[in-house]
Amino acid sequence: xxxxxxxxxxxxxxxxxxxxxxxxxxxxxxxxxxxxxxxxxxxxxxxxxxxxxxxxxxxxxxxxxxxxxxxxxxxxxxxxxxxxxxxxxxxxxxxxxxxxxxxxxxxxxxxxxxxxxxxxxxxxxxxxxxxxxxxxxxxxxxxxxxxxxxxxxxxxxxxxxxxxxxxxxxxxxxxxxxxxxxxxxxxxxxxxxxxxxxxxxxxxxxxxxxxxxxxxxxxxxxxxxxxxxxxxxxxxxxxxxxxxxxxxxxxxxxxxxxxxxxxxxxxxxxxxxxxxxxxxxxxxxxxxxxxxxxxxxxxxxxxxxxxxxxxxxxxx
Amino acid sequence: xxxxxxxxxxxxxxxxxxxxxxxxxxxxxxxxxxxxxxxxxxxxxxxxxxxxxxxxxxxxxxxxxxxxxxxxxxxxxxxxxxxxxxxxxxxxxxxxxxxxxxxxxxxxxxxxxxxxxxxxxxxxxxxxxxxxxxxxxxxxxxxxxxxxxxxxxxxxxxxxxxxxxxxxxxxxxxxxxxxxxxxxxxxxxxxxxxxxxxxxxxxxxxxxxxxxxxxxxxxxxxxxxxxxxxxxxxxxxxxxxxxxxxxxxxxxxxxxxxxxxxxxxxxxxxxxxxxxxxxxxxxxxxxxxxxxxxxxxxxxxxxxxxxxxxxxxxxxxxxxxxxxxxxxxxxxxxxxxxx
Numbered sequence: 074x075x076x077x078x079x080x081x082x083x084x085x086x087x088x089x090x091x092x093x094x095x096x097x098x099x100x101x102x103x104x105x106x107x108x109x110x111x112x113x114x115x116x117x118x119x120x121x122x123x124x125x126x127x128x129x130x131x132x133x134x135x136x137x138x139x140x141x142x143x144x145x146x147x148x149x150x151x152x153x154x155x156x157x158x159x160x161x162x163x164x165x166x167x168x169x170x171x172x173x174x175x176x177x178x179x180x181x182x183x184x185x186x187x188x189x190x191x192x193x194x195x196x197x198x199x200x201x202x203x204x205x206x207x208x209x210x211x212x213x214x215x216x217x218x219x220x221x222x223x224x225x226x227x228x229x230x231x232x233x234x235x236x237x238x239x240x241x242x243x244x245x246x247x248x249x250x251x252x253x254x255x256x257x258x259x260x261x262x263x264x265x266x267x268x269x270x271x272x273x274x275x276x277x278x279x280x281x282x283x284x285x286x287x288x289x290x291x292x293x294x295x296x297x298x299x300x301x302x303x304x305x306x307x308x309x310x311x312x313x314x315x316x317x318x319x320x321x322x323x324x325x326x327x328x329x330x331x332x333x334x335x336x337x338x339x340x341x342x343x344x345x346x347x348x349x350x351x352x353x354x355x356x357x358x359x360x361x362x363x364x365x366x367x368x369x370x371x372x373x374x375x376x377x378x379x380x381x382x383x384x385x386x387x388x389x
Numbered sequence: 390x391x392x393x394x395x396x397x398x399x400x401x402x403x404x405x406x407x408x409x410x411x412x413x414x415x416x417x418x419x420x421x422x423x424x425x426x427x428x429x430x431x432x433x434x435x436x437x438x439x440x441x442x443x444x445x446x447x448x449x450x451x452x453x454x455x456x457x458x459x460x461x462x463x464x465x466x467x468x469x470x471x472x473x474x475x476x477x478x479x480x481x482x483x484x485x486x487x488x489x490x491x492x493x494x495x496x497x498x499x500x501x502x503x504x505x506x507x508x509x510x511x512x513x514x515x516x517x518x519x520x521x522x523x524x525x526x527x528x529x530x531x532x533x534x535x536x537x538x539x540x541x542x543x544x545x546x547x548x549x550x551x552x553x554x555x556x557x558x559x560x561x562x563x564x565x566x567x568x569x570x571x572x573x574x575x576x577x578x579x580x581x582x583x584x585x586x587x588x589x590x591x592x593x594x595x596x597x598x599x600x601x602x603x604x605x606x607x608x609x610x611x612x613x614x615x616x617x618x619x620x621x622x623x624x625x626x627x628x629x630x631x632x633x634x635x636x637x638x639x640x641x642x643x644x645x646x647x648x649x650x651x652x653x654x655x656x657x658x659x660x661x662x663x664x665x666x667x668x669x670x671x672x673x674x675x676x677x678x679x680x681x682x683x684x685x686x687x688x689x690x691x692x693x694x695x696x697x698x699x700x701x702x703x704x705x706x707x708x709x710x711x712x713x714x715x716x717x718x719x720x721x722x723x724x725x726x727x728x
Binding site for chain 2: 096097099100103104107108182183184186187188189190191192193387388389
């Protein structure tokens with residue numbers, strides 16, 4: 074009997090397999106939602122956002138003069154930005170906590186060998202772990218949408234902003250989840266996996282924004298200082314450099330997207346006028362959140378593939 | 390006339406239920422297997438032969454290379470050199486086919502704390518691609534087999550060590566494997582749990598499974614094994630069926646007869662029987678005379694000796710064949726070295 078006869082394989086690409094047909098995903102979801110832990114975490118998460126929203130509301134309405142909020146729209150925008158910012162911060166801390174122990178935990182619990190001697194393919198193990206962690210993280214994100222929507226009561230926030238914010242949060246969550254899973258597979262110990270995942274997360278959410286902010290300010294000042302004297306090529310390069318820098322991290326992508334949304338009234342694509350000694354050129358610009366989304370999803374995919382390869386590899 | 394007592398210290402499996410083993414039909418085979426960790430050679434040119442249907446005890450001191458061999462056979466580790474075959478599949482070339490053929494229980498294993506007993510088996514059944522529709526009955530049958538039906542809805546971490554071991558054994562069976570590879574299945578268990586695991590292994594052998602297990606506990610191995618392999622410093626120093634190993638180590642068979650009296654007369658009667666090589670008097674025990682008989686021949690010769698003594702009216706209290714216990718075999722073939 075050949076192996077092909079003995080071992081029928083499921084058809085279809087592994088990436089598109091139904092996650093609910095994945096025993097690891099089902100086990101993890103069942104375990105995660107069992108008991109009070111999942112609900113306590115969700116409640117604490119929402120209470121933190123509620124508390125922060127109330128605080129922002131009280132400050133912005135009682136001290137309008139101090140903060141210069143002259144309209145309800147600005148209050149709404151402040152609330153929305155604050156809530157999304159806090160969600161990003163919370164996801165930054167929760168995503169690694171849910172994923173960095175996913176595979177290293179199996180090794181430490183001495184269940185990894187049991188799994189690896191079953192017929193469970195490596196991709197199902199990795200995807201199942203990631204899927205269950207992301208499911209819970211998305212539950213947190215979706216549960217906070219009504220709180221984000223409070224901003225609509227004050228005006229100043231468009232529906233498209235809420236959608237873009239959700240996309241940026243979702244993509245960040247997926248990328249951080251994939252980072253956690255990758256380090257969890259790459260490290261044998263959960264502690265080491267946690268440290269490397271948090272180090273990478275902090276680099277993405279704090280280090281990169283600071284670095285890119287400095288470069289952005291530099292680019293912007295170069296663009297405005299040079300004005301028409303700067304050559305068109307340099308101006309275009311600086312403009313695209315700005316978009317590329319913003320796409321490296323969620324904070325910059327969100328703030329530049331919002332800024333261009335207000336100033337250029339475009340959430341996707343617009344033309345920027347570049348004036349130089351040679352004339353006026355219309356430069357096509359893609360809103361940074363789109364590039365950010367594409368880059369982070371690509372990185373997440375690469376990390377998942379590397380995770381699968383790591384899980385599939387046999388000890389030498 | 391005193392009651393006769395015949396004893397044999399062979400396998401505990403009753404003759405009618407002992408698995409029929411074809412020594413040429415190998416379900417596990419390694420050819421010159423080598424495993425090195427840096428400068429340390431854990432497995433050194435190992436030639437392992439496990440016949441289908443055998444209960445094969447893999448015996449050796451700590452660090453002899455048992456676990457490394459098992460990890461290679463279970464596709465968890467790559468060999469440095471040599472080949473390993475399980476159920477006809479080369480482990481490095483067809484790991485998926487090997488995984489389908491084996492049920493593996495490592496020496497140390499964990500359980501998922503947040504699962505119920507039935508969920509644990511259901512999860513692993515799903516990992517082995519058992520259709521959901523047939524899992525419920527399968528789980529019930531397995532829990533019955535390992536006597537854990539009454540704990541079906543309990544959380545796994547509430548089970549005792551012995552129960553977890555039995556649950557893990559049930560887990561190895563969810564996909565009806567041909568061979569069970571069990572690394573120290575009785576280690577760390579209390580005497581009762583050890584007996585239960587041993588009985589389960591015998592039961593599984595009766596169901597047609599080949600059982601390949603490692604153990605430090607020679608009494609357990611001697612109790613249930615049909616075959617043994619003794620490994621030392623990564624090399625197989627001896628392997629085969631228990632009987633063949635005993636025969637290899639002892640050039641002839643031995644019996645001891647205990648008499649009420651007339652030892653000299655018995656000695657001359659026995660010496661006259663064809664096939665008896667020598668008869669020697671042993672020190673008395675509680676006033677009873679004892680003779681050691683060295684002989685070459687089949688079991689009929691044992692019967693002839695008893696009949697000859699009885700025909701002369703010599704009062705026999707006890708007559709038994711002396712077989713070498715596994716501990717003496719082990720001590721004889723190993724040198725006490727580890728790799």
